[in-house]
Amino acid sequence: MQRSMFGLPHARGCFALGGRRTGSEFAGAATAAAAALSRMPASWKSASLRWRAAVCAGAFPNWVSRPLSSEKASARDGHKFKVAVIGSGPAGCYAVAALTKQIPKTQLEVDVLDELPTPFGLVRYGIAPDHQEAKAVVNQFAQSLSQENVRFRGNVKVGVHVSVAELRSMYHAVIAAAGAQSERKIDVPGESLHGVLSARKFVAWYNGHPHFTKLHVPLDHRTTDVVVVGNGNVAIDVARILLKTPEELARSDIAQHAWEKLSQCSVKRVHLVGRRGLAQASWSAKELREIVQKLPNVRVKVNPDEIKLSDVDLEELEMEENRAKKRCTGIVQQAAAEQESAAAEEKRLFEGEQQTVKELHLRFLRTPVLFLPKDDDANSVGWTQFARNHLAGPPGKQRAHITTNMPAGCETIPSTLVLVSVGYKVGTFDGLPVDTASGVIHNVKGRVKNQTGEFLPGLYVTGWMKRGSSGIVGSNRWDAEETIRCVIEDLASAPLDYKAGGAALDSLLDIRGVRLVDFDSWRRIDTRESAAGAAMGKPRQKLTSLEELLHTASTDQHA
Amino acid sequence: MRASALLRPLGNSCRLPWGRTWAAPLAPASNLASNHTRTWRRAHGNEPYDESRAITVYFIDRDQRRIEVKAPLGANMLQVAHRNDIDLEGACEGSLACSTCHVYVDDKNFTKLKEPCDDENDMLDLAFGLKENSRLGCQIIATPELDGMELRLPSATRNMAVDGHVPKPH
Numbered sequence: 001m002q003r004s005m006f007g008l009p010h011a012r013g014c015f016a017l018g019g020r021r022t023g024s025e026f027a028g029a030a031t032a033a034a035a036a037l038s039r040m041p042a043s044w045k046s047a048s049l050r051w052r053a054a055v056c057a058g059a060f061p062n063w064v065s066r067p068l069s070s071e072k073a074s075a076r077d078g079h080k081f082k083v084a085v086i087g088s089g090p091a092g093c094y095a096v097a098a099l100t101k102q103i104p105k106t107q108l109e110v111d112v113l114d115e116l117p118t119p120f121g122l123v124r125y126g127i128a129p130d131h132q133e134a135k136a137v138v139n140q141f142a143q144s145l146s147q148e149n150v151r152f153r154g155n156v157k158v159g160v161h162v163s164v165a166e167l168r169s170m171y172h173a174v175i176a177a178a179g180a181q182s183e184r185k186i187d188v189p190g191e192s193l194h195g196v197l198s199a200r201k202f203v204a205w206y207n208g209h210p211h212f213t214k215l216h217v218p219l220d221h222r223t224t225d226v227v228v229v230g231n232g233n234v235a236i237d238v239a240r241i242l243l244k245t246p247e248e249l250a251r252s253d254i255a256q257h258a259w260e261k262l263s264q265c266s267v268k269r270v271h272l273v274g275r276r277g278l279a280q281a282s283w284s285a286k287e288l289r290e291i292v293q294k295l296p297n298v299r300v301k302v303n304p305d306e307i308k309l310s311d312v313d314l315e316e317l318e319m320e321e322n323r324a325k326k327r328c329t330g331i332v333q334q335a336a337a338e339q340e341s342a343a344a345e346e347k348r349l350f351e352g353e354q355q356t357v358k359e360l361h362l363r364f365l366r367t368p369v370l371f372l373p374k375d376d377d378a379n380s381v382g383w384t385q386f387a388r389n390h391l392a393g394p395p396g397k398q399r400a401h402i403t404t405n406m407p408a409g410c411e412t413i414p415s416t417l418v419l420v421s422v423g424y425k426v427g428t429f430d431g432l433p434v435d436t437a438s439g440v441i442h443n444v445k446g447r448v449k450n451q452t453g454e455f456l457p458g459l460y461v462t463g464w465m466k467r468g469s470s471g472i473v474g475s476n477r478w479d480a481e482e483t484i485r486c487v488i489e490d491l492a493s494a495p496l497d498y499k500a501g502g503a504a505l506d507s508l509l510d511i512r513g514v515r516l517v518d519f520d521s522w523r524r525i526d527t528r529e530s531a532a533g534a535a536m537g538k539p540r541q542k543l544t545s546l547e548e549l550l551h552t553a554s555t556d557q558h559a
Numbered sequence: 560m561r562a563s564a565l566l567r568p569l570g571n572s573c574r575l576p577w578g579r580t581w582a583a584p585l586a587p588a589s590n591l592a593s594n595h596t597r598t599w600r601r602a603h604g605n606e607p608y609d610e611s612r613a614i615t616v617y618f619i620d621r622d623q624r625r626i627e628v629k630a631p632l633g634a635n636m637l638q639v640a641h642r643n644d645i646d647l648e649g650a651c652e653g654s655l656a657c658s659t660c661h662v663y664v665d666d667k668n669f670t671k672l673k674e675p676c677d678d679e680n681d682m683l684d685l686a687f688g689l690k691e692n693s694r695l696g697c698q699i700i701a702t703p704e705l706d707g708m709e710l711r712l713p714s715a716t717r718n719m720a721v722d723g724h725v726p727k728p729h
Contacts, residue, residue, distance in 0.1 A: 101646075133654035140650060285681035286656075324684035472685050474650050474659040 081108050081491060082501035084171040086158050088114040089121020090473045091177035091463020093141035094480035100147055102488055110150045111171070111502050113162075116210065117154040117517040117549040118525060119145060121179060123473065125209045128237045129252035130244065132539050137473055146519050151502060153509075154517030155550065159430030161514045162505065164459070170504045172496065173458050173487050176441065176448070177480075180464040182427030184439070186229065186420055190371030194218060195381040199230065199238050199421030206241055206262070208255030208542035210549065217258075218380060218417055219265035225414040226267055227384045229368055230421035231274030231281035238419050239270045240291050243298050243358050253533065253540045271413055273363040275400040277391055278306070278329055279313040281364075284472075285327045291360065292335045299346060299359050302336040306364040316395040332362060365389040367402055369410065371418065384415045424469035432461075441465045446483030447490075460487055521553035528552050614706040618645050621712050632703065636662065636696035636710060647712060653697035655679060658686035660696035665709040672699060688713040 081103060085092045096110055118124055120138050127134050145152050158164060158178070167174045183198040190196070195218045204212040226242055228235045241249070246263030254262075274281055292300050309317070309329070317326045346357060366386040374382030387404040388411070404410055425439035433442040433450045441461045442449045448459040462483040463476050471479075509516060525543060533540035543549050613629040616639060620626060628643040630636070637660045640647035648659035655678045664672065669692045675683065679698050686693055696710070 131656065133651050133656040136652040136654060137650040137657070139652070140648075285684055286678065289677065289681060323689070324681075327680065327684065472657065474648070474657050474685075475687065477648065477659065478687055 082171045082499045083110045083173045084167045085112045085175045087178040088112045088119040090476040094476045095175050095462050097144045098480045098484040105149050112152050113156045114154045115157045125207045129254040152519040164430045175460045177463045180424035180426045180469045184423040193381040196418045199234050199419045206258035208544040210546040213544045219261050223265045223416045224268045226417045227271045227415035228419045233283050233287045235421040236287045242267050269359045271361045273366050275367050277364050300335045301361045383412050385410045385412050440468050446486050517553045525552045617709045619711040630701040636699040658682040661686040662696045663692050663711040668708040
């Protein structure tokens with residue numbers, strides 16, 4: 001984008017300009033900037049103060065001001081491609097990896113922003129604490145984030161500390177990779193009772209997410225039955241955390257406050273309830289196999305009537321894309337067939353002993369229709385009422401329809417805790433155009449479009465914001481590569497104008513009083529957490545309060 | 560600030576102006592080792608391979624280049640790829656918790672491989688662009704009969720939206 005330097009709105013207090021400049025233009029720029037300087041109030045003593053004032057003056061225009069003294073520097077790094085990535089979870093980290101792989105180090109500068117002082121997003125706060133092997137990917141992500149032309153900027157909330165519009169004015173490309181920060185609702189009467197929680201919040205709570213440490217989770221010695229609504233991997237994760245013994249959990253990096261609560265509660269049964277049938281459950285085989293076959297203290301209960309497969313189901317399972325579902329179906333069928341003998345065996349083994357066995361009830365074809373309060377507490381959930389469903393539709397597109405005569409035929413399950421796990425969705429994100437139907441940001445291959453279908457130049461998405469909450473960590477690699485291909489195509493199709501990049505961001509955040517956490521500061525947190533974990537025989541002991549994280553980040557342990 | 564912190568950006572060794580090479584002392588604390596070193600140790604262990612007994616394996620990368628590499632007996636293909644800078648990802652570092660080291664094995668050698676275990680099959684189900692001859696690189700161990708094996712990396716140029724790929728739920 002070429003711009004005339006004389007069209008600048010000097011009155012707003014900006015005194016240098018962007019654009020790819022020739023030698024004579026540089027001379028002109030210096031004159032124009034000097035003129036702008038002379039118009040500034042004399043009380044603005046230093047250049048840096050004036051620079052700050054310029055930055056403060058409001059939303060940046062497309063070119064960005066910078067102090068006169070770094071005119072030389074701007075000539076040097078003027079050709080650099082500057083990118084801001086919003087979010088440092090799997091989507092953001094794979095975007096950084098793809099960028100740095102494609103563009104030479106000397107020509108690229110990437111800033112990775114995160115709302116929290118800690119990087120890695122859902123790897124830290126989403127993946128279950130007992131799945132450490134799946135978290136090994138952070139080593140690779142840390143390598144991406146600690147490259148010399150990549151900067152991590154933690155504790156920066158986009159939309160509060162800096163807006164997307166400001167970022168677009170400071171960087172050539174802004175890649176939003178902030179994930180799905182909201183959840184789908186089931187819209188059932190009684191949802192507002194205490195004890196009805198979204199699984200997303202419960203996951204964040206046991207993983208020690210600083211925003212969720214104070215979440216009220218009604219788990220105590222009276223809790224015997226928990227209902228989990230949904231048949232996906234998150235549903236399995238929360239069920240497994242509730243079913244595992246405190247000793248098993250003590251070896252994970254579960255948050256201390258969650259471990260204490262979980263080890264005191266007396267959960268006996270977890271009911272995992274899906275609206276559709278066994279053949280439609282969206283969990284994956286690894287997670288299902290683990291909870292069904294590999295937990296020694298858990299007995300699986302399945303009602304054989306609920307897992308009968310219709311002809312349409314069988315046809316559906318033979319479809320090529322349902323290879324995984326067919327394997328999952330087999331795992332549940334096997335568990336159902338073995339449950340009688342397993343129960344007999346258990347009776348023999350545990351006769352007369354204190355029962356430590358917990359039950360996992362896999363339920364299908366049930367829709368929650370009402371949450372009922374406890375008998376002695378009108379504000380807390382005590383029961384969940386389910387209606388029976390049948391499936392209708394062609395293979396692969398079967399939908400659940402309620403068959404029960406309401407309310408007589410409903411089934412009521414006791415539940416002092418209900419976890420709703422029916423999917424995440426992208427909420428609003430600082431004015432990005434959300435497609436409310438599919439719950440993602442409007443985009444084509446990662447290029448963001450507004451509601452009227454026009455592309456917003458320099459703005460991209462990747463990860464869950466782009467495709468919705470699906471896939472495993474590795475899926476984000478393909479996704480990021482597609483987005484980065486678009487970024488590079490666009491980069492190649494137009495001349496590169498000047499953007500101030502990270503320097504402008506840092507001074508803006510400084511003025512706004514943001515306590516930045518860079519990657520070295522994160523390493524301090526990491527070191528402290530690992531050391532505390534090692535002393536307790538766990539992979540890490542997470543710091544869970546924002547204040548503690550920021551304090552550790554800013555204190556050098558070796559000093 | 561400690562001297563080690565100043566030296567860290569230079570890597571583990573550097574050439575000093577007066578011609579001698581400076582080598583970083585063995586880091587006592589793990590946070591001094593570079594991330595790369597850490598990853599390497601975790602993924603590959605500290606034990607050296609027996610390089611004298613190796614087979615030849617060909618990788619066909621995403622740009623359709625055929626790369627010949629030596630695979631020491633007993634090493635898995637994820638390790639071999641990383642040793643040779645081949646862009647095969649191992650997000651879980653070979654612990655069967657992801658499917659990023661997915662490769663296509665040539666038909667002749669595919670049948671020589673042991674059947675995948677349940678855990679590998681579970682992860683393969685989630686692999687992007689699954690085919691009949693798909694395997695996880697970390698589960699293919701170099702043995703003498705696999706000499707000359709050809710491994711193709713799945714192509715990233717597939718367009719998810721166009722070919723109807725629906726990513727599996729998390």
